[in-house]
Amino acid sequence: MKKYFFSFSLAILFSCNPDTTVKQDDGTSKPDPIIARIKGPLFNTDSAFNNIKTQVAFGPRIPDTKAHKNCADYFIQKLKSYNLTVTTQKTSGTTPIDQRLIEITNIFASYHPERKERILLLAHWDTRAFADHEEDPALSKKPFDGANDGASGAGLLLEIGRILQTQDPNIGIDLLFSDAEDGGLDNGAPEGWCIGTQYWTQHMPQNYTARFGILLDMVAGRGATFPREGTGMYYAASVVEKVWSAAGRLGYGAVFINDVVGRTTDDHLYINTYARIPCIDIVHYNKFERNYNPWHHKLSDNMEIIDTYIIQIVGNVLVDVIYNELPK
Numbered sequence: 001m002k003k004y005f006f007s008f009s010l011a012i013l014f015s016c017n018p019d020t021t022v023k024q025d026d027g028t029s030k031p032d033p034i035i036a037r038i039k040g041p042l043f044n045t046d047s048a049f050n051n052i053k054t055q056v057a058f059g060p061r062i063p064d065t066k067a068h069k070n071c072a073d074y075f076i077q078k079l080k081s082y083n084l085t086v087t088t089q090k091t092s093g094t095t096p097i098d099q100r101l102i103e104i105t106n107i108f109a110s111y112h113p114e115r116k117e118r119i120l121l122l123a124h125w126d127t128r129a130f131a132d133h134e135e136d137p138a139l140s141k142k143p144f145d146g147a148n149d150g151a152s153g154a155g156l157l158l159e160i161g162r163i164l165q166t167q168d169p170n171i172g173i174d175l176l177f178s179d180a181e182d183g184g185l186d187n188g189a190p191e192g193w194c195i196g197t198q199y200w201t202q203h204m205p206q207n208y209t210a211r212f213g214i215l216l217d218m219v220a221g222r223g224a225t226f227p228r229e230g231t232g233m234y235y236a237a238s239v240v241e242k243v244w245s246a247a248g249r250l251g252y253g254a255v256f257i258n259d260v261v262g263r264t265t266d267d268h269l270y271i272n273t274y275a276r277i278p279c280i281d282i283v284h285y286n287k288f289e290r291n292y293n294p295w296h297h298k299l300s301d302n303m304e305i306i307d308t309y310i311i312q313i314v315g316n317v318l319v320d321v322i323y324n325e326l327p328k
């Protein structure tokens, strides 16, 4: 990933701490029925952390390598064990970064596929071919672990897949593990990125739609902040508001910050434009440095920088949003 079309900073003031109680005549309080929230199941941070660690242990999941294939098998086995309906989609394409013709594998897991009202959660699971943001030319051709860039989003999706069977959210949920997201060039065409998702949007299950989508990308890095990302703001501002206000209510306003930053080319762009599903991106971006994070496409993107505190926050926000999205 990916470049910003433009960058701007705009502080937006939202009321993120609504009074969640109503005062009674006798002076006591009861929960406000309008904004009382449904409590979802426990999002297990250790489980999500281990999902990330397991992916990294396969080696860099560079498309069409042994590590990549082993990791796909791991996802499929895990998702099936959670009683999800799993389909695998294969195609081929060329990733600009290494100019290789590769096999691409998207994995799609559905909870209650017959339900009409659905939420789409997605993350890319491939690893960029090499750490091209390293300044030393010798290092910039080396592969890297991609613990945050790739494995973190997929690891959190797997944990969501696990907890669905512990408490029914009463709505359909889909988990898309998209491939070949990270093979574009910083100064290249946007179509070089997100190849797996582009293919998926053109070959979705028949009549597929979802109320909205949430993309997770680099969601477990130490000290992460998640500003309101520009492409999501452009196409799906109400979904951004839904998620960031949920985070605010949970007390995570210092991580899910209200600053709006520029637009990024990430999988959600094609979910918005091709699939026409309003979709947002939870992505680690440092507004002061105007960069994603210090490890982006570098060798330092390894398990050392994975932070269970950030995993727990993102997991709790996802659970709150999913379990409060009720069927009509």
Ligand SMILES: [Zn+2]
Pocket: 001, 002, 128, 149, 182, 297
């Ligand atoms: Zn990347």
